[in-house]
Amino acid sequence: MSTMLRITNGRVYDPANDIDGEIRDVCVRDGRIVEQLPEDAPTLDASGMVVMPGGVDMHCHIAGSKVNLARKLQPEDHRLDVHPRTRLTRSGTGGVVPSTFTTGYRYATLGYTTAMEAAAPPLSARHVLEELHDTPIVDAGFYILMGNNEFLYRLLEKGRMEEFRHAVAWWLSSTKAYGIKLVNPGSDEAWKGKRNANIVDLDQPVNAFDVTPRKVIKALIDVANDLGLPHPAHIHCNNLGHSGNYATTLETMKIAEGRRAHITHIQFHSYGGEPGRNPTSKAAEISEYINTHPNISADVGQVMFGKSTSMTADAPLAWMLRNVTRGKWVNADVECESGCGIVPFTYQEHVYTHAIQWAIGLELFLMAEDPWRMVLSTDHPNGGSFLSYPRLIRLLMDREFRREQAARVNQKALANTSLLDLDREYTLREIAIVTRAGPARLLGLKHKGHLGVGADADITIYDEQEDKEAMFNAARYVIKGGELFIDNHEFCADTEGRILHVAPEFDDSITEELRPFFEDYYSIRFENYAVDDRYAPHAEVIPTGA
């Protein structure tokens, strides 16, 4: 493979550099985009094709202990969807929770070259890294769960914010994480305590600790900003899935007080109505707030009909879903740090709640005035597999298709939304924003999500087609880090991706407080907790700080 490549005659969509469907060359040298190449550099003719930066999934669940439990839980899902070995690539199984190799190859097939595992208990960071090591091609990182951390609660109780910042930095550095994740902050104490309770109000005291969800959220939004992390606090709000939860979501966004915060799978948090009753759509209210508050970003967490798997650190939510399905259920408590719940689930068009969830997700996309801050996701595999992204893209780009699909869903639910009044069709430029340029920018990955000089040569080339689902289903060429991996729809190479992580500095004195806490309440030694470099042999540290 040559280290040089000139992609010619392709229609280029590179929104970060204001290139909107222009026919122009893209030059690659030594893994990066360059201004120009020698005349005799090898060329790839992309006539009739669309050239975009490689896709960036900022919120998916692809590696680590909960993902592996969900994989093990569903043999029935794997046997229907096998992924054969080739001379170059490993075999595996698919379904909504594919094996690691299959996950990497299928992301690449869609044209995605970066993916972020969205929820890892710090205690199992090694497990996440081992699985990401076996997830080929894509560059990846992960967010660690910090919204239910008992050590941080103790600092917060005493208002020791300086130490709080050092502890968060220690945790990020020690686990090779990319960012801070909050999931239903405060709920684990209620869940693990007697009677499997949940927390419902931002000002409700957390069992056994003198903190509230509001205090936890504020502290972690602040610390992400103060540490200058490339990505702000990534927040799964309280009350996910409950009717009337939009009020909690609005209140959570207000806690940021103008500082950056990311609200994830916001579709699941945009419901009106009374708790316990059918939800209504509050997409308009949520969109209005985000449209007018540039400090807030979100990914949608679109629900797609068919098989999904709910896998979440929000254990009370999984229990609620288990009481709906009455089927298989996994719960996995992680000491001092997190909870976890897994429930296989199927979204069905005729069910009121599922149909309104589907419609609310689309409303949020279509009402977003700034696509840079409303990213495409299905919260894979919670709302549906990442393999449904092409269909979702078609729903956004093709009004007629959207109407056909809307005609098939529960009409009572549809009537409670404004979906049919929304005529907007996403353009290819906007698709490039919500699937690549936007998430890369929100993640602070300056060298990804665009094709400007100096960027990583992560490039996807699609055949230009009328049917956008078919078009985005399988890239014709995929280049990652300057190397061609998919050549005319066939894998022509295999590789390990890089681990993207942060390493903010902290005052060593914090370890003197952490060590006794570990001795008292953890089951592994403090000295054996931090993850060493062997677990991330191809790592890239993303700078932090102002």
Next chain:
Amino acid sequence: MSENTTIVENATCTFCGCVCDDMELTVDLDEKRITKARNACVLGRAWFLEHRHQERPAALIDGREVSVEEAIEEAAQTLVKARFPIIYGLSDTTCEAQRQAVALADFLDGNIDTTTSVCHGPSGIAFQGVGESTATLGEVKNRADLLIYWGGNPAEAHPRHFTRYAVTPKGMFVPNGKKDRTVVLVDVRATPSTPVADIFIKVRPGRDFEVLWALRALVRGKPVDPGIEEVTGVPLATLEDLVERMKNCNFGVLFFGMGLTMTRGRHFNSGALLSLATDLNEFTHFVAKPVRGHGNVTGADNVVSWQTGYPFGVNFNRGYPRFNPGEFTTVDVLARGEADAACIISSDPASNFPRAAIEHLKRIPVITFDPKPTVTSELAHVAFTTATYGINVTGTAYRMDDVPIMLRPAFESPYPSDEELLRAITDRVRELRNG
């Protein structure tokens, strides 16, 4: 003992599934042995202190000493020639080696299986059927006020399970340790673990399922016939008392062992127990956990699952993974005479498999990877002597509760690691198969 000693702190014992990571090892570097293992239990002490380098060639072909390279070539050739090569063992090696072993099976279109298929395989099958409410051991230490051990004898098999993780330690919400907890032991006979229990329930052998099912009924408020005592040996009043305790605790745990999984009922037993734990969550917080034996059998389950989607008993004959216990589990592929070459990694099936399986193992070329000579390595066509994980080799082991722990080796071994050997054989197999 020489003067040349060193101390390795926070080392990890990989003898059993507890994977205790608080060992302090005193190592005699001249004699290449561990002279002291502080914090180790009786099993751990034996594991560390009795470890000696074997005066044994690094590689043997049909009992003849050869170079490692020669043995790698012969192993690769043997495997490539086979039509149904199998790989088995894996629970006493690192995750890094396990990953290579799955890769080898994949590129051979072979079969891979771990010792899980003869220990907690039924728990894996039950998990697929009903799921599991579970927790890391630190959560048990911090919160559990009711501990039920079923079909296991931790005092002898996992000595520090009681003292480091579950019964005696003081935790965040159980500040007085054992005083704040109730311990129940359910087994077919009294064992050295029994004295630890506040309540001992003796079940008639082979009647665990009936007891578990009666408990499920009682938890749900369904009537149970007092005749249950005749069937199970357990009076109804005892079961009713246990149900009250389970429903009214703050954080209950059911630990279960091979007394449940490898007796009559197998995955039905595990499934009944896991379902009981799930049912109890209607009333309070309840979790369950298989108490795993080998040091990294949990890692093997995890690695095979993330690479193939299935935990054990995986077959690649069609170029992709298929799972079917009974069909692709090692005892079965051997007993039916299907396998025509076998790679045995850190395990000794020739000493503990059923006779029909062992007889077939004797008929086919076997490749073994083991730090010590074993019954299996004695009958092997190619036998590698390997470095011992956790003592000579670093890497990752998963504790029984899925917590990954890094290993700190005490001293170097002259022998290669399982991972190095498997990688070399895989590379050679790929060359041979891809021409």
